[in-house]
Amino acid sequence: AGALAAQQALAAKWPRDAAVRALRGDLLAAGDDLPGAAAAYREALALDARLDTAHLGLVMVLLRQRQLDEAAAQVAALRQLMPQLPVVDYLDALTAHLANRPAQAAERIERALARAEPNAAVLQLAGLVQSRLGQAARAESLLSGALALAPNLVDARHELAMLQLRAGRPDRALAVLEPVLEPALADAALWQAAGQAYAQLGRFRQADEAFARASKVRPDDPALRREIARSLIARGQLDAGVRGLQAAAAADGQGIVADLALVSTLMRRGDWAAATRALDAAAAKQPEAALPWLMRGVIAETRGDLPAARRAYEDALRREAGSLRAVWALTGLDIREARLDDARARLQAALKTHPRSAPLRLGLADLALRSGQTQKAVSEAIDASVQADPLDGANWLQALELQRRLGDPAALLVRAQAAHAAVPDDARLMLELAGAQLGAGETEQALGTLRRLVQMRPTLPEGHLRLAVVLGLKGLTSEARAPMERALALAPDSPTVLRGGIALALAERQGDRALALARSLQKRAPTLPGGWQLEAEVHQSLADRKAAVAAWRTAIDKGATGEAAVQLHRLLLADDPAAAEAMARQWRASQPRDAFFVTHLAETAAQDGQRAQAEAHYREALALVPDHVGVLNNLADLLVRVRPQEALALAVRAATLAPAEAAVLDTLASAQAASGQLAAALSTQQRAVAFAPGDPRLRLHLGRLWLDSGDKDKARVQLRRAEQAADPAVRDAAGALLRQAG
Numbered sequence: 001a002g003a004l005a006a007q008q009a010l011a012a013k014w015p016r017d018a019a020v021r022a023l024r025g026d027l028l029a030a031g032d033d034l035p036g037a038a039a040a041y042r043e044a045l046a047l048d049a050r051l052d053t054a055h056l057g058l059v060m061v062l063l064r065q066r067q068l069d070e071a072a073a074q075v076a077a078l079r080q081l082m083p084q085l086p087v088v089d090y091l092d093a094l095t096a097h098l099a100n101r102p103a104q105a106a107e108r109i110e111r112a113l114a115r116a117e118p119n120a121a122v123l124q125l126a127g128l129v130q131s132r133l134g135q136a137a138r139a140e141s142l143l144s145g146a147l148a149l150a151p152n153l154v155d156a157r158h159e160l161a162m163l164q165l166r167a168g169r170p171d172r173a174l175a176v177l178e179p180v181l182e183p184a185l186a187d188a189a190l191w192q193a194a195g196q197a198y199a200q201l202g203r204f205r206q207a208d209e210a211f212a213r214a215s216k217v218r219p220d221d222p223a224l225r226r227e228i229a230r231s232l233i234a235r236g237q238l239d240a241g242v243r244g245l246q247a248a249a250a251a252d253g254q255g256i257v258a259d260l261a262l263v264s265t266l267m268r269r270g271d272w273a274a275a276t277r278a279l280d281a282a283a284a285k286q287p288e289a290a291l292p293w294l295m296r297g298v299i300a301e302t303r304g305d306l307p308a309a310r311r312a313y314e315d316a317l318r319r320e321a322g323s324l325r326a327v328w329a330l331t332g333l334d335i336r337e338a339r340l341d342d343a344r345a346r347l348q349a350a351l352k353t354h355p356r357s358a359p360l361r362l363g364l365a366d367l368a369l370r371s372g373q374t375q376k377a378v379s380e381a382i383d384a385s386v387q388a389d390p391l392d393g394a395n396w397l398q399a400l401e402l403q404r405r406l407g408d409p410a411a412l413l414v415r416a417q418a419a420h421a422a423v424p425d426d427a428r429l430m431l432e433l434a435g436a437q438l439g440a441g442e443t444e445q446a447l448g449t450l451r452r453l454v455q456m457r458p459t460l461p462e463g464h465l466r467l468a469v470v471l472g473l474k475g476l477t478s479e480a481r482a483p484m485e486r487a488l489a490l491a492p493d494s495p496t497v498l499r500g501g502i503a504l505a506l507a508e509r510q511g512d513r514a515l516a517l518a519r520s521l522q523k524r525a526p527t528l529p530g531g532w533q534l535e536a537e538v539h540q541s542l543a544d545r546k547a548a549v550a551a552w553r554t555a556i557d558k559g560a561t562g563e564a565a566v567q568l569h570r571l572l573l574a575d576d577p578a579a580a581e582a583m584a585r586q587w588r589a590s591q592p593r594d595a596f597f598v599t600h601l602a603e604t605a606a607q608d609g610q611r612a613q614a615e616a617h618y619r620e621a622l623a624l625v626p627d628h629v630g631v632l633n634n635l636a637d638l639l640v641r642v643r644p645q646e647a648l649a650l651a652v653r654a655a656t657l658a659p660a661e662a663a664v665l666d667t668l669a670s671a672q673a674a675s676g677q678l679a680a681a682l683s684t685q686q687r688a689v690a691f692a693p694g695d696p697r698l699r700l701h702l703g704r705l706w707l708d709s710g711d712k713d714k715a716r717v718q719l720r721r722a723e724q725a726a727d728p729a730v731r732d733a734a735g736a737l738l739r740q741a742g
Contacts, residue, residue, distance in 0.1 A: 128143075171197075174198070461491035469503075501514075633654040
C-alpha cells in the first residue's frame, strides 16, 4: 500500500511518464491484482509503445491469467516494434511452451540463447522445453546452468530431479532436491519428487515422510495418491499398492492416469482379466481417449493375439486420428507380419497429418532398408528425416543408428559430424561422434571430442569412461587412470563403468585391484547379483576357473539371469561335463522360459555336430521368442541343406526383422540358392557384402554364387579377395573355387 501511494505521487508529478505507469503495473502484479496490472501496463504502452518492460509485464500478467492467445498477440506486437530485442524470443518461447507447442518454443528459445548472454530464466525455459521434447541430456545441461546462476529456481530444480528419476538415478535426483527440502517448504511437487526418489532407493521411511508433507499441501491429489501406491508396490506390498491405485483411480472421476497405472501393475502380475476390467473403467471415464485402446493392444500383443492387437490399435486410431503411438504400434505389427507396403502406406498417410515429423520420415528410411532398397536411397531418406527437424537430438541418435546399419564407417562419420554441428551441446551426439571417429580410424580426433565433452559435462560418467577406454586402446594406460577414476567416482554402481575400471586394472596387470572393484559393488549391493558376476568375470580373465565357478554360482543364487547360467555351464562343460549336465537340468527346471539358455544349448549342440538335438533346442527357443532374429537365422542355417523351403521361410522372417545384418542376408542367400532362386540369391549376397565389405567369408559365398551362375570373371574377383583371408579354411575354399573357375 505504501509503495502504491508513492507511485501515485509520482504519477501526479509526471502524468505522461510511461515508466511510472509501468511501475504501477509491477506493484499491482506483485499484489496479485492481475486485471489492474494489465490495465496499468496498457496505459504505459499507450504513452510509449516501445517500452519493453511494459510489454514484458503485460505478457507475464496475461500468461498468469492463462490468456494465452492475448499473450501471443502482445508478443507479436512487440516483435513488430522491436524485432531485434532478445526478450521477444524469450516471451515467444514462453508463450508457445505454455500453449503446448514445444517445437515452436524450442525454435524461439534457441534464438534467444544465440542472440544474448543467457540468464537463468532463459536457461530454465530452454531446459524445460528440451525436456518436453525428450532431449534429456541437453535439458539436464541447460537446467544445471540455470541453477548455477539462480539456485532457488523451483521449476528448474524440480524438472532436473524428474529427469534424473526417469533416467533411473534417484541418488542424483535427491542431490538436486535436498538443498531446498525444508520443513517449511510449501511446494508439494518437490516433496512428491523426493518421495519418488527415496522410494526408488528403498529408503521408505523418508519416502513416507516426503509424501506426507506433499499430502498436507495437496491432500486430494490423485497423482500423489498414485505415487504413494507405487511406493508401496516398490517395497513389496503389492496388494496394498494395488488397492491404493484403485482408490486413486476411483477418486479421480475424470482423469485416467491412475487407472492406467493400475493396469500396468496388474499386467506385471499377469492378471489380464483384472487389467482388462481396469481398462474398461478408464474407457468409461474418457470414451474418446485413445490410450485405453492402445493398452488393450499391448495386452493382446503380449499374449500373442496379433489380430486382437491390430483391432485395438485401429480403435485407438479412430478415436484419435493423429495418434502417432497408434500409428507406430500398427506399423510394428505390419513389419512383424512382413507387410512392408502396408507399413509404408501407413507412415506416408501419417505424414500428411504430421508433415514436419522427423521420426515418421526416419521410419520410412528404415522401411527402405528393410525392403532392400539401395544404400543411396536409404541415405537420402535419412537426410529427409534430419532435415525435417535438425534440432531434434533424439532423432539424430536414431538416424545415426540406422546409418550404422548401412555398414559404411566414412558415411557414419559424416552423419555424426552433421549431428554435432546441428546440436553442438548434446552430450549423446558427442559420444556418437567420438565413436564414429574411432570407427573411421581417427583416434586423435576422437580423443579431442571426448576431452571437449568432459570439459563441457564434467559430471557425465560416460564421457570420462569413454575417454579412458580410448586412451587405453592407444596403450596410454597411465593417462587413462585419471578419467577412469573420475568415472568410478561419479558412477560407482554402474556395471559398465566398473567393467571399464576392471579392464584397465587387468591391462596394467593389477588383478587385486580388479577384484577389489568387483567386490566394492558386492559391499554396496549385497543382495544383488551384479558384484558376483563382475568377480566371476575377473576370475575368468585371470584363468582361475574354480573361483569363477564359485562366483557364478553365488550370482545365480542371488537372482542372476540366463547369461550367468550360460557362463557357468560353459565353464563346467570344459572341466566336468556331468556337472554341466546336472546344472543345465536344474536351471531348465527352475527357469523353463529362459530362451537365452535354450539357444545356448542349441549352439553348443550344433558346434558338437549334434544336428538333431540342435534343431530341437532351436525350435523350443523359437516357440518362446518367435521374433528372435538370431534363433530364426541359426535354425534356417541348420536346415538349409536338408529342408531348404522351410529354411527359406525362416530366413525371410529374420531378414525382415534385421534387414541390414550381413550374417542374416548371407543365410537368406544360401536358402534362396538351395531353393533354386539363384538370381535372388545373388542379389541378396551382394547386399550382404555391401554391408560388411571386409568379411572374406561373404565374398567366398558370393564368388561361389557367381560361379554357379556361369560368370567366372565376377567369381574370380570375389574369390581372389576371399583368398586373402586370415582364416585358412576360407583361404583353402577360395583357392579350390578359383581353380574350378580356371
